Amino acid sequence: MPVDRPEALPAARRPHRLSGGLPGLLAPGATTDPYRLRLYRLLRTDYPLGYDPALGAWLLSRYADVALALTDPRFTGYPHDGAPRGRAPVPLGLCRGSLVCGPLTVPWSTAAPAVERTAYVLARRIAGRDRADLVADFCRWLPSGAAAAAAGLARPDLGALPRGARHRRALGGAGDCTGTTALREHALASFLANMLDDPDLLAAATAGEPHGDGSGSLLGRAWAETLRRDPPVQIVLRRTRTEVAVSGGTLPADAPVACLIGAAGRDPARFAAPDRFDPLRSDADPLLIGPAGCPAALLGRLEAEHGLRALLTAMPGIRWADGFRPVAGGLLTRGPRALLVRPS
DSSP states (O other): OOEEOOOOOOTTOOOOBOGGGOBOTTSTTTTTOTTTTTHHHHHHHHOSEEEETTTTEEEEOSHHHHHHHHHOTTEEESSSSOSOOSSSOOSOTTOOOOTTOOOOOSOHHHHHHHHHHHHHHHHHHHHTOSOEEHIIIIITTHHHHHHHHHTTOSSOOGGGOOTTOOOTGGGTSOTHHHHOOHHHHHHHHHHHHHHHTOHHHHHHHHTTOOSSOOTTSHHHHHHHHHHHHSOSBOEEEEEESSOEEETTEEEOTTOEEEEEHHHHTTOTTTSSSTTEEOTTOTTOOGGGGOOTTOHHHHHHHHHHHHHHHHHHHHOTTOEEOTTOOOOEEOSSBOEESOOEEEOO
16 A cells, blocks of 8 residues: 655766765755755764754754754744744645635635545546646646635636635635645645545545545545655745754854755654555654644645545546656655546
8 A cells, every 4th residue: 555656866966075075955956856865864874963054044854853953942033034934834734824824714614625626626627638737737726726715716717716815804804824835736736746645545545435634544644745755845944042062063153954854754763664555654753744733734625635535536547648657856846746646
C-alpha cells in the first residue's frame, strides 16, 4: 500500500554551493526540486546550521531544530511579532497566520455540504472527457467554489469565479486565512497525486467511511501524511529573541531563521522511511500540520475528503493518463504542476 518515491538523482547533479560549501537554497535548480537535488538531505547531514545570504536567513533543516523554532518562546514571528508563540504551532501548513484569524464559525453542518456540492459539480464536468488536468480543472476551482457555496450561493457560477476569490463573510470573518486559496490548491493537488498513485490505498480509504470530518479515518490520516511529506509551504520564517543553541551551533539573537519544513518532514532521525507516503505510519506527528483549529486547515481537509469522493463517484475508473507521472515544483510553496488523468 505505501508508495516509495526516493530522493533519487544521478550523482553528476549537485546543488550550487555558497562560500564555505553551504548549498544555496535559492540557487538555480534548487527552487525547482530540492528533493531530487538532495539539497534538503545535504543540509540535514552536513550543514544543519548555516547562513544563506540570498535568503537573508539562517537555515534549520533537522526536525528537532525546526520543531524548537516553531514552538519555543525564544522564537517569534518574522518580520513582525504577531505570529503565535509557545506550544501552539506557528503559521504552518495551510495556516497563513492572519492576525484576525479565528475559529471557523460556519458549522460543519453548513461548510461540509457546501464543499461536497461544489466538488460534485466540478467532478461531473470532468467525467465526460477523454482526458483532464485535475490541477487546472478541479484543484484550482474547488476552494473558491466551496467558499462561494458556503456564502449562500446555492448554485455558484464557477465559470465566472476568479481563482483565489475571497469570501471572508462566508467563513465567519476568518480573513486571509480562508480568503487566499492558492495553498489549499497545492495541498489538494498533492493529496490527489498521492492517492491516485496507489489504487489499493485509494480503495481502502474510501470504502465505507462516514462523511464526517475525516478525523482518525484512513482518509484523514492520508491528508495529514500529505502535509508531512509534501507540505504546500516549504519554508516558515521565524526570528530569535535571544541566542538559541541548536544541533548545528548557536543562533545569534534577533536573527531571521528559515525553518525548512520540507526537510524536517523527511528527517530520517524523526520519521521511518521518510520519503514513503504511508498514512498508517506509527510515527505520525501533528506538529507539521499546523494549528488544529485553523479555518483554512479545516476547509482544506474537507476539500480533500469530499473532493476525492466526488471524483471517484463521477469517475470510478479514473487513472493517470498514459505515460503521465506527477511532478511537483516550487520551493517557497510547492505542489504538482499538473495531474493528467483519464476519467474512465
